[in-house]
Amino acid sequence: xxxxxxxxxxxxxxxxxxxxxxxxxxxxxxxxxxxxxxxxxxxxxxxxxxxxxxxxxxxxxxxxxxxxxxxxxxxxxxxxxxxxxxxxxxxxxxxxxxxxxxxxxxxxxxxxxxxxxxxxxxxxxxxxxxxxxxxxxxxxxxxxxxxxxxxxxxxxxxxxxxxxxxxxxxxxxxxxxxxxxxxxxxxxxxxxxxxxxxxxxxxxxxxxxxxxxxxxxxxxxxxxxxxxxxxxxxxxxxxxxxxxxxxxxxxxxxxxxxxxxxxxxxxxxxxxxxxxxxxxxxxxxxxxxxxxxxxxxxxxxxxxxxxxxxxxxxx
Numbered sequence: 237x238x239x240x241x242x243x244x245x246x247x248x249x250x251x252x253x254x255x256x257x258x259x260x261x262x263x264x265x266x267x268x269x270x271x272x273x274x275x276x277x278x279x280x281x282x283x284x285x286x287x288x289x290x291x292x293x294x295x296x297x298x299x300x301x302x303x304x305x306x307x308x309x310x311x312x313x314x315x316x317x318x319x320x321x322x323x324x325x326x327x328x329x330x331x332x333x334x335x336x337x338x339x340x341x342x343x344x345x346x347x348x349x350x351x352x353x354x355x356x357x358x359x360x361x362x363x364x365x366x367x368x369x370x371x372x373x374x375x376x377x378x379x380x381x382x383x384x385x386x387x388x389x390x391x392x393x394x395x396x397x398x399x400x401x402x403x404x405x406x407x408x409x410x411x412x413x414x415x416x417x418x419x420x421x422x423x424x425x426x427x428x429x430x431x432x433x434x435x436x437x438x439x440x441x442x443x444x445x446x447x448x449x450x451x452x453x454x455x456x457x458x459x460x461x462x463x464x465x466x467x468x469x470x471x472x473x474x475x476x477x478x479x480x481x482x483x484x485x486x487x488x489x490x491x492x493x494x495x496x497x498x499x500x501x502x503x504x505x506x507x508x509x510x511x512x513x514x515x516x517x518x519x520x521x522x523x524x525x526x527x528x529x530x531x532x533x534x535x536x537x538x539x540x541x542x543x544x545x546x547x548x549x550x551x
Contacts, residue, residue, distance in 0.1 A: 393481025
């Protein structure tokens with residue numbers, strides 16, 4: 237063997253051994269590309285919640301800072317819909333969510349740094365929107381999806397609204413009467429995941445988003461197959477959540493059809509028993525993970541996020 241070639245081979249082997257040692261001892265494993273070069277850590281896509289933006293320093297800007305400190309060199313794409321943060325906030329309330337998701341799919345497909353796959357972290361409504369991305373747009377591939385307070389069975393309640401408030405009861409009646417009007421569905425983002433258990437038939441027929449991604453009308457084999465391509469789907473529930481009603485929606489639970497008192501868990505639902513989305517298969521395969529923590533909506537510490545999300549699923 238040529239001495240230069242032999243030396244190169246030995247050096248490469250030594251580097252490989254060192255990388256294995258570092259991976260085993262730090263948990264920070266780099267990926268090797270097809271050309272033999274060492275790639276950067278798995279990229280991360282973030283999608284914020286209602287009334288938030290991609291880039292506020294006190295919300296997702298802080299999350300991005302934590303991620304970059306814990307995963308040096310990681311590339312982060314924090315989704316922004318609109319030309320600036322103000323438009324991004326407005327678009328979290330107004331617009332057709334299906335059109336927004338399609339726009340995000342196009343943005344992700346054109347991002348060359350995501351082509352080998354990415355991890356996704358969704359905050360509140362951003363979680364179910366990222367699930368829609370996983371189901372509808374498998375290229376580039378989403379590897380792990382972290383849902384922080386996502387409303388995967390929708391909501392049936394006004395945030396921080398008590399049953400004794402006359403204003404809240406009025407708003408609730410208005411949504412009860414008009415949430416499924418086509419122009420409300422196509423112009424108000426939250427209406428697209430408003431799930432009225434007293435009007436299940438109307439919800440399934442007229443809801444333009446949630447009923448579709450949950451395969452509640454026509455079973456899409458593509459949605460089901462694409463979701464099961466995830467390595468893990470992590471569902472984080474906030475036990476004292478005052479924003480999401482019912483809170484169990486964060487674990488795919490919801491009211492039993494026809495009433496608003498009794499909650500059924502995911503495993504008791506048709507969604508699971510008929511396996512419309514493949515969630516039962518994912519659970520059997522160990523891909524479906526449930527986490528919970530005390531506190532209100534999206535109230536978690538940096539330490540909790542590092543220990544329970546970053547180190548377990550993103551590094």
